[in-house]
Amino acid sequence: MSGNPITSNLASNWLPNFAPQGFILLGVRFEVDCGICQKSLAISSPARNNESERFNILPCGHAYCVRCTTRWMETSELPTCPSCRGPLVHSVCGHRVSLRPLEGGMTRLRQAISDSIKEIPPLCPDCENRGGANGGGGPPRPGHSRPNLPEPPRGPGGRRGAIALENAPDPRQRHSQRAPRPREPRSPLIPREEVNAQHQDAETDALIARMAARIAHRPVVPLLLSAVLSFLLPVVTLSCLFGIQNPALPPTVLLDLLSRCHMASADATAITAPPLSKRTIRTGTEEPEAQDFRERPVDL
Structure with missing residues (x-):
C-alpha cells in the first residue's frame, strides 16, 4: 500500500477513493477514528465483534461509531451533529432521524455512504405514510422521540388525529389529582405515637x-x-x-x-x-x- 492514509471523518471525502463498482481503490487505506471515543472505525475491513468499530454517517456527512451515536441521540433533548451542529430531527414531525449502521466489507458500501449523506425530509417515513405529522394518531416508531418543538401545521390527513389529541386528558392533571399515600411508621413493632x-x-x-x-x-x-x-x-x-x-x-x-x-x-x-x-x-x-x-x- 502507498500514499497517506485517509483520516477525515467527513464521509463525503471518502467517495473519490471508491471505484464505481463500490470497492475501495487499490493502495487506499482508511484510518478514521470516532470523533467522540477516538476508536478506529471499520471502513477498510469488516468489524470484528465490537460495536464501536461499526459506524453511522449522519445526514451532514460526519461519521461516528454506532455506540457513541446511539448514546448521543438518546441523551440529547434536541440532538445535533457534534462537529457541525447540523440537525438530527425532522423539521415538521420532530422525530429523530433513522441511522443505518455501516461497516467495511459490505456490498455496495459506496452507495450506502452516498445515501446516508442527504437532506433531512420534513417528515419521517412513518408520519409521511400516515399523511402528515401525527396523521394516524398512532405512536411513533421505536427509537423515535418528540422534542419540545413548536406545533407544526397539520396536513389534511391529520385532522382526525389532531382532534383526538386535543380531547385527550392532560396526564399532568391526572397525576396531580392522585390522593397522597399515607405514611407508615418507620418501625413495624412500635407505633409512631408511642415512640x-x-x-x-x-x-x-x-x-x-x-x-x-x-x-x-x-x-x-x-x-x-x-x-x-x-x-x-x-x-x-x-x-x-x-x-x-x-x-x-x-x-x-x-x-x-x-x-x-x-x-x-x-x-x-x-x-x-x-x-x-x-x-x-x-x-x-x-x-x-x-x-x-x-x-x-x-x-x-
Whole structure:
C-alpha cells in the first residue's frame, strides 16, 4: 500500500477513493477514528465483534461509531451533529432521524455512504405514510422521540388525529389529582405515637438529669479511702492472726485508723446528690429508693 492514509471523518471525502463498482481503490487505506471515543472505525475491513468499530454517517456527512451515536441521540433533548451542529430531527414531525449502521466489507458500501449523506425530509417515513405529522394518531416508531418543538401545521390527513389529541386528558392533571399515600411508621413493632411519647416523657429526662448530676458530683475521696481500706484490711487481719508485731504501728492503732477511714468514707458519700428513684413504667408513679448512710462498724 502507498500514499497517506485517509483520516477525515467527513464521509463525503471518502467517495473519490471508491471505484464505481463500490470497492475501495487499490493502495487506499482508511484510518478514521470516532470523533467522540477516538476508536478506529471499520471502513477498510469488516468489524470484528465490537460495536464501536461499526459506524453511522449522519445526514451532514460526519461519521461516528454506532455506540457513541446511539448514546448521543438518546441523551440529547434536541440532538445535533457534534462537529457541525447540523440537525438530527425532522423539521415538521420532530422525530429523530433513522441511522443505518455501516461497516467495511459490505456490498455496495459506496452507495450506502452516498445515501446516508442527504437532506433531512420534513417528515419521517412513518408520519409521511400516515399523511402528515401525527396523521394516524398512532405512536411513533421505536427509537423515535418528540422534542419540545413548536406545533407544526397539520396536513389534511391529520385532522382526525389532531382532534383526538386535543380531547385527550392532560396526564399532568391526572397525576396531580392522585390522593397522597399515607405514611407508615418507620418501625413495624412500635407505633409512631408511642415512640414520640417516649422521647417527650418529662420523667425520663428528669431521671437522666439526676443520674448525670450524681455521677458529676461523686467525690473522689471516698473512692480513694475505699481503695486504701481494701488494701490494708487483709494486712491487718493477717498480722493479728499470726501475731506479727510492728513496733512503729501496733495493731490497735491500725484498727483505729481503719475505723476512722471507713467513717470518713461514709460521711463523704452521704453529701452526694440525692439518690435515684425507681420509675414505674406506663403509670408514671415514683417509689423513692431507701438508702442508709449511717455509720457502720468495721467487723474484723
